[in-house]
Amino acid sequence: MSSKALPILPGATLGILGGGQLGRMFTIAARTMGYRVMVLDPDPASPAGQMADVHVRAAYTDEAALRQLGEACAAVTTEFENVPAASLVTLAKTCRVSPGADAVAVVQDRSHEKSWLARHGFATAPFALVYSEGDLDEALAGTGTPALLKVARFGYDGKGQARVATREEARAAFREFGGQPCVLEGFVTLDCEVSVVLARNDAGACALFPVAENRHVDGILDVSIVPARVPDELAGRASAMAQAVADTLGYVGVMAVEFFVAGGELLVNEIAPRPHNSGHYTLDACVTDQFEQQVRVLAGLPLGDTRLMSPVVMVNILGERWQDGGPHWNALLAHSAIKLHLYGKDAARAGRKMGHFNVLDADPVAALDLAERMRSAL
Numbered sequence: 147m148s149s150k151a152l153p154i155l156p157g158a159t160l161g162i163l164g165g166g167q168l169g170r171m172f173t174i175a176a177r178t179m180g181y182r183v184m185v186l187d188p189d190p191a192s193p194a195g196q197m198a199d200v201h202v203r204a205a206y207t208d209e210a211a212l213r214q215l216g217e218a219c220a221a222v223t224t225e226f227e228n229v230p231a232a233s234l235v236t237l238a239k240t241c242r243v244s245p246g247a248d249a250v251a252v253v254q255d256r257s258h259e260k261s262w263l264a265r266h267g268f269a270t271a272p273f274a275l276v277y278s279e280g281d282l283d284e285a286l287a288g289t290g291t292p293a294l295l296k297v298a299r300f301g302y303d304g305k306g307q308a309r310v311a312t313r314e315e316a317r318a319a320f321r322e323f324g325g326q327p328c329v330l331e332g333f334v335t336l337d338c339e340v341s342v343v344l345a346r347n348d349a350g351a352c353a354l355f356p357v358a359e360n361r362h363v364d365g366i367l368d369v370s371i372v373p374a375r376v377p378d379e380l381a382g383r384a385s386a387m388a389q390a391v392a393d394t395l396g397y398v399g400v401m402a403v404e405f406f407v408a409g410g411e412l413l414v415n416e417i418a419p420r421p422h423n424s425g426h427y428t429l430d431a432c433v434t435d436q437f438e439q440q441v442r443v444l445a446g447l448p449l450g451d452t453r454l455m456s457p458v459v460m461v462n463i464l465g466e467r468w469q470d471g472g473p474h475w476n477a478l479l480a481h482s483a484i485k486l487h488l489y490g491k492d493a494a495r496a497g498r499k500m501g502h503f504n505v506l507d508a509d510p511v512a513a514l515d516l517a518e519r520m521r522s523a524l
């Protein structure tokens with residue numbers, strides 16, 4: 147990381163690699179605080195590009211674009227894990243970069259991530275690395291069946307994953323994925339899923355957001371419930387484990403750790419080196435939200451207060467809602483304690499994250515009940 151004078155104050159330019167919804171919410175937070183924002187994303191309709199002071203439309207590996215970013219920005223961050231580590235290294239020569247290339251390289255490949263977790267004593271679902279069809283028999287013997295075959299790179303939201311019950315199914319899935327490196331994971335019977343979003347600064351101090359309880363449908367996050375309906379002791383363990391992951395990685399930035407809860411035990415599912423969908427509740431329910439926190443840690447400002455001000459339920463809005471005449475916004479907007487966030491995406495495809503809403507209520511049961519009703523009414 148370059149040794150620019152910290153903190154970086156409003157008026158300076160901050161950069162972000164990636165212009166999706168996470169980049170958009172970072173951009174809004176940074177501009178609200180008086181920073182200028184430069185977004186690098188090849189997509190001319192990028193949700194973050196619409197909000198930025200400058201949108202550089204180029205590939206993430208484009209040398210000239212990286213130079214432009216590195217010269218204009220006091221600091222650069224990223225909104226996705228598939229950013230080429232080499233681009234972060236290039237940028238780090240001229241400006242502050244967080245998170246660093248080393249941490250991103252660990253988590254952008256499931257096989258590295260799982261091996262790293264196991265090596266450092268973090269519990270995971272049983273897994274085996276699969277590089278060729280010949281590895282599958284031994285892998286299946288290790289994980290048992292059913293199991294999930296997941297591509298090591300570029301899988302997200304349940305894409306690049308197949309549930310397999312037999313060796314024939316595993317072979318067919320491996321071929322379907324083009325024989326690329328995969329991780330085979332034993333299928334875990336889940337009590338529930340939880341996640342922790344945190345920020346860790348250069349001095350190693352951590353600020354943790356409250357634990358979220360997450361429900362997924364078809365591998366995509368559907369609903370987050372906060373406070374999570376789990377014993378305090380388990381929530382405390384999740385927070386401690388998430389912090390230990392960040393400390394062990396020497397991480398600087400905002401990150402999320404997703405957990406499976408199985409038989410009362412916590413298994414690390416995934417690490418995201420960025421703000422996370424399961425932290426969108428913070429936008430309306432916490433003193434500081436995860437995107438302001440991303441700005442703060444990037445700029446070297448003191449970390450913001452992560453206190454929860456109200457119980458909250460976050461509901462994702464996916465592209466399928468646009469079929470049959472589009473979402474019924476009236477029903478949603480009629481409620482005074484529902485906060486709608488849309489990401490400015492034109493093309494509504496099934497499974498595409500178009501927006502989310504947060505339902506706030508002092509009574510968590512009432513918040514969940516209203517969220518469920520609005521989820522159906524949309």
Ligand code: AMP
Binds near residue numbers: 271296303339366
């Ligand atoms: P992932 O993209 O790997 O986070 O998977 C998306 C979702 O699929 C998870 O949040 C779980 O709901 C489910 N899932 C993934 N892996 C497993 C597993 N090994 N056992 C049970 N459920 C899983």
